[in-house]
Amino acid sequence: QKSVSAVVIDGYPARALWVKEFTNFFIPEVDKRLAETGEYKMSWQENYGGSIVKPRGVLEGVQLGLGDIGIVTTIFHSSKLPSQGISGSTPFIASDARAVAKAVDEIAREFPAMQNEFAAQNQVYLATGVVLDSYQMFCTSEVSSIADLEGKKVAGAGLNLRYLEGIKDAAGVRGGLTDFYNMLQTGLVDCGMLWPEAAKTFKIAEVAPYMLKADLGAVNSKTITVNADYWAKLPDGVKDVLKAVAIDYRDHVAGIAMDRAAASEAAYVEGGGKIIDVSSEDRAAWANAMPNIAAEWATTLNDKGEDGTAMLAAYIGKLKDAGYEGVRDWTAE
Amino acid sequence: MLKTTLARITRIANLAAIASNALGTLVVLALVVVLNVDVIARGVFSSPIKGTYEMVQFSVVMIVFLQLADVVRVDRLTRSDGFLNLLGQRSPNMAANMRRIINALSAIFMGLIAYITFPEFLHMWDTQDYFGVPGLFTLPWWPVKLVFSFGTALACLIFVLKVITAVDRPHLEAAKSENNT
Amino acid sequence: MTPIEIGLISVVAIVFLIYSGVYIPIALGMVSFVSIWLMRDNFTLALNLLKIAVGDSAMEYSFATIPLFTFMGLIVSKAGLGRDIYEVMTMRFRKVKGGIGMATVGANAVFAAVTGSSIASASVFTKVSVPQMMAQEYNKSFAVGVVAGSSVLGMIIPPSAMLIIYSFVSEQSVGDMFLAGVIPGILLAIAYVGAIWFMGRFTPNFVGGRIVEDTEWMTKREVASKTLPTLLLITIVLGGIYTGWMTAVEAGATGALVALIIAIVRRSMSLKGFWEALLETGHITAAILFLITAASIYSRMLGLAGLPNQLQDILAGNSASFWTIMLLYVLLMLFLGTLLDTASIILIVVPLFLPMIEAMDLSLIWFGIITVVGAEIGLLTPPLGISCFVIKSTIDDDRISLKDVFMGALPFALVMLIVLFILIEFPILSLALI
Ligand code: NA
Numbered sequence A: 001q002k003s004v005s006a007v008v009i010d011g012y013p014a015r016a017l018w019v020k021e022f023t024n025f026f027i028p029e030v031d032k033r034l035a036e037t038g039e040y041k042m043s044w045q046e047n048y049g050g051s052i053v054k055p056r057g058v059l060e061g062v063q064l065g066l067g068d069i070g071i072v073t074t075i076f077h078s079s080k081l082p083s084q085g086i087s088g089s090t091p092f093i094a095s096d097a098r099a100v101a102k103a104v105d106e107i108a109r110e111f112p113a114m115q116n117e118f119a120a121q122n123q124v125y126l127a128t129g130v131v132l133d134s135y136q137m138f139c140t141s142e143v144s145s146i147a148d149l150e151g152k153k154v155a156g157a158g159l160n161l162r163y164l165e166g167i168k169d170a171a172g173v174r175g176g177l178t179d180f181y182n183m184l185q186t187g188l189v190d191c192g193m194l195w196p197e198a199a200k201t202f203k204i205a206e207v208a209p210y211m212l213k214a215d216l217g218a219v220n221s222k223t224i225t226v227n228a229d230y231w232a233k234l235p236d237g238v239k240d241v242l243k244a245v246a247i248d249y250r251d252h253v254a255g256i257a258m259d260r261a262a263a264s265e266a267a268y269v270e271g272g273g274k275i276i277d278v279s280s281e282d283r284a285a286w287a288n289a290m291p292n293i294a295a296e297w298a299t300t301l302n303d304k305g306e307d308g309t310a311m312l313a314a315y316i317g318k319l320k321d322a323g324y325e326g327v328r329d330w331t332a333e
Numbered sequence B: 001m002l003k004t005t006l007a008r009i010t011r012i013a014n015l016a017a018i019a020s021n022a023l024g025t026l027v028v029l030a031l032v033v034v035l036n037v038d039v040i041a042r043g044v045f046s047s048p049i050k051g052t053y054e055m056v057q058f059s060v061v062m063i064v065f066l067q068l069a070d071v072v073r074v075d076r077l078t079r080s081d082g083f084l085n086l087l088g089q090r091s092p093n094m095a096a097n098m099r100r101i102i103n104a105l106s107a108i109f110m111g112l113i114a115y116i117t118f119p120e121f122l123h124m125w126d127t128q129d130y131f132g133v134p135g136l137f138t139l140p141w142w143p144v145k146l147v148f149s150f151g152t153a154l155a156c157l158i159f160v161l162k163v164i165t166a167v168d169r170p171h172l173e174a175a176k177s178e179n180n181t
Numbered sequence C: 001m002t003p004i005e006i007g008l009i010s011v012v013a014i015v016f017l018i019y020s021g022v023y024i025p026i027a028l029g030m031v032s033f034v035s036i037w038l039m040r041d042n043f044t045l046a047l048n049l050l051k052i053a054v055g056d057s058a059m060e061y062s063f064a065t066i067p068l069f070t071f072m073g074l075i076v077s078k079a080g081l082g083r084d085i086y087e088v089m090t091m092r093f094r095k096v097k098g099g100i101g102m103a104t105v106g107a108n109a110v111f112a113a114v115t116g117s118s119i120a121s122a123s124v125f126t127k128v129s130v131p132q133m134m135a136q137e138y139n140k141s142f143a144v145g146v147v148a149g150s151s152v153l154g155m156i157i158p159p160s161a162m163l164i165i166y167s168f169v170s171e172q173s174v175g176d177m178f179l180a181g182v183i184p185g186i187l188l189a190i191a192y193v194g195a196i197w198f199m200g201r202f203t204p205n206f207v208g209g210r211i212v213e214d215t216e217w218m219t220k221r222e223v224a225s226k227t228l229p230t231l232l233l234i235t236i237v238l239g240g241i242y243t244g245w246m247t248a249v250e251a252g253a254t255g256a257l258v259a260l261i262i263a264i265v266r267r268s269m270s271l272k273g274f275w276e277a278l279l280e281t282g283h284i285t286a287a288i289l290f291l292i293t294a295a296s297i298y299s300r301m302l303g304l305a306g307l308p309n310q311l312q313d314i315l316a317g318n319s320a321s322f323w324t325i326m327l328l329y330v331l332l333m334l335f336l337g338t339l340l341d342t343a344s345i346i347l348i349v350v351p352l353f354l355p356m357i358e359a360m361d362l363s364l365i366w367f368g369i370i371t372v373v374g375a376e377i378g379l380l381t382p383p384l385g386i387s388c389f390v391i392k393s394t395i396d397d398d399r400i401s402l403k404d405v406f407m408g409a410l411p412f413a414l415v416m417l418i419v420l421f422i423l424i425e426f427p428i429l430s431l432a433l434i
C-alpha cells in the first residue's frame, strides 16, 4: 500500500458549508473508494480559515503549490477566470443549486474554456460547487413589488450589483457578507442582496424583515482544483477516484444548499421576517430593463478565442432541459 | 574615488526613497478625498462612486510599499534594540558589526520579496489582468505588483548601503556631525 | 521533525533574533522562510510563501482605518485639540495621583466608540496624551503604559474589527457580538481606573506626576472652547457610524477632514505641518502593515507545518473539565500572543476550540468576548506586542525605549487577565444586553 499526501486549502473557516462537506464527505468518500482496491492510502492535511491562504488567495496558493487541492472561490477572479461568470451573468433563470451546479460543470467538461483558464493558473479543474440557492432582496422597510426598489440603496457584491442597473435610480453599495447586518441596521443601505442561508446565519430578519422573493438565481462560486505538478505525479488510480468523488461532492453540496435554503427561509419567517412573492411579469420587467450582461460575458470570451456564444446557448439549453426557463432570453440579442 | 561613488549612490537611493515616500503621502491624501467625496455623493445625492472599495484596497498597498524604503532609510522599521544599544556602550565595534549583519539579513529578505514579485509584475503587464467586477469598476493589477517589487528592491538597496557605510540612522548622524562642526 | 517541534524551534529562533536587535518583521519573515525551506526541502515553495503572504495580506479594505485614524490623530494633536481636551479632562482628576492617566483611560473608552482598531487608539493617544503626561512629570513608563493598556479598549468596545472577524469564523451575528462587547469594555475601563488609583496609592514612584496648583482652574467659557471642537469631531465620527452614514474607514476619512477644517479655522495648521502629518502617517502605516504582513507569513508557515491540526488532535484526545479547557485556552492565547497579531490568534485558536465549546453547550457569543479579550492581551506582551510597537514608532522619542513601553503596559496586561477570568466566570456580563 502506497501513501499519497495531500494538503487541502481554503481561506474560509472549517464551519463553512462547502469546507465542512469537504471534510465530512469528500475526504471519507475518497478514502473509502481507495480502500476498496487497497493500493493507495491518502494522508490528508487540511488547512482552512486563513491558516495558509485567505479566501482570495486560494487560486494563487494552489498555483504556487502551497496547497495540493484547493476550493477556489471563483467570483474573486473575474479577470483570470472570466468563464466562471456564466451563472452570475445569466440571472432570473434557475434558483435550483443542483441544476446550476450540474449545468456549469457539464459546460466545463464540454467546452475547453474553463479548464484552459485553470490550466493557465497551473491547476487542474475537478468540479463546480454551488453553495447557495438564490440571491434574494432583503429590505428594512416594507416593500410589495419590484417598483418599490426604485431609488433605494442596495448592498451587494460582485456581479449582482449589475442587476441593479435594471431598477430606476437604485444605487448599488458594495459590502462584504459580514457587513450586511450593520449596513442594514444603520440605514447605510435600504436593502441587501443575500441568499436565505446567509440571512439566517447573520440574523438579517432582525434588521431587514422584508424579503422580496425576486429569485435572482443560483450562482456557481466554488471550484475544486488540483495543482498541476501534483496532479502529474498522482497515480491514475487516485486521479480517477478524485475525479469521480468531485462530481458526487458537487451534487452533495448543492443538495445540502437546497435543504438548508428551505430551512433558512422558515427560520427567517420565524425570526420575524416576511416573505413577499414577486410575479414573473415583475421579474421579466426587471430583467428586460437590465443591460444584457450575458451577451457581454459571451463577447468577452469570444474575444479571448473561446466560443462564448456557444457556451451561453448550451448552458441555457441545459437549464431549459432541466425545466428552468428564464424570464428573459439572454441569447436573443 | 570609491568613496565618492558610494556617496553618490547613497544620495540617489535616499532621494528615490524620499520621492517615493512623497508619492505615498499623496495617496494618503487621495484616500481622504475619495472617501469624503463618496460619503457625500452617496448620502446627499444617492449616487456612490463606483469602485471606492477597490480604490481603498489599492491605496493601502500603495501607501505601505511606497513608504517602506523611507521607513528603512530613517530606521523606523519595528525593532527592539535595547541589547544593541547596551552592546554599543561596551563594545562599539562589535555592535557596529552586528548592525551590519542585521542589515545584511534585512537586505536579503527585501531582495527575496523583490525577486519573487517582479516576474508577477511582468506577467500582469502582459496579460493586463484586472481587479474588480467587469462592467462596474476595474483596476489593472500591474501597478500593485510593481509597487511590491519597487518598494522592496529600494529597501534592499538602502539596507545594502547601510551594510557598506555602517550608518543605521543617516538623519541622526547628519545632525550629530552638524553639531560637531 | 514534528510540526510541534518546528513550531517551538521557530519561536525560539524568532525570540533570539528579536532580542538580538533584528527588525521584527525581518525576524518573522526570515525564520518562516528558512523553516519552510528546511521542512519541505523546497526553496521555491518557501519563496512562494513570501509571495502569497505579501500579495494577500496587504490588500485589505479595513486596513485603511490605520492611515486614516492615524492622520486624524496627528491633525487633532497638531491643532492642539488633544492638549485642550486633556486640560479639561484632567481638571477634575488633578488632585488624584495618576489622575491624567485615569482621564486617558476615560478618553480612550470614548474614542473606542469611534474606532474599530486598537492600533488607531494607540497611535492617536500616543500623540495626544503622552506629551501631556511627560510635561506633568509623570513616569515615562507609566505614561506609555496607560496608553498601551487603554488602547485595547478600541477593539473590545464596538465597533471592532476583531469582533467582526470572530463573528465570521463562528457564524454569530455581528450585531450580537457588538452588543456583547459593551459591558466588558466598560468593565475593563473601570478596572484600569481602579488599578491606576491603586498604583498611585501604593507605588507612587511608578506613576510619578507633579501636584497641580489650584490656579489652573478655568472658566466655563474656556472649558467650552476647549471641548466643543473635539465633541463636534466625536459626534461626527460616532454619529456617522451609528446613524449608518459611514463605515469605519469612511468615518476615519471624514474625521480627518473635519479635524483639518477645525485646525485651519483655528489657524493652527501650516502647510508644512500638514505635509509633515501626511509623511508621518505614511511612516506609521508602512511600519505597522509591514509587520502585520510579516506576522501573517509566520502564521502561514505554522499552518503549512500543520501545527493547528496537531493541536486539534492533542485536544481531541483528551476530555477535560470546563476550567481545564479555559485555562488551556487562555494559556494558548497568551503564548500565541507573544508573537502573533490578534487577528491571527483568533483565526488559529477559534477553529480549534469551537467544536468543544459547542459540545459543552456554552454560549458562542460569550466565547467570542473571551477570545477577543484574551487575544488582545498579546497586544501588550513582549516580544511582539503590536500596541506597544505602535506607541514606540509613533513617539519616535529616544528617551523612551521599547522596554519602557512593555514595562509600563505590564500592569495593564495583568488587569486584563483578571478581567478575563471575571468574564469567563460570569457569562452574564457578556450576554446581558442581547
Ligand atoms: Na471600537
Ligand code: NA
Residues within 6 Å of the ligand: C337, C338, C339, C340, C377, C378, C379, C380, C381, C382, C383, C384, C385, C386
Ligand atoms: Na505580544
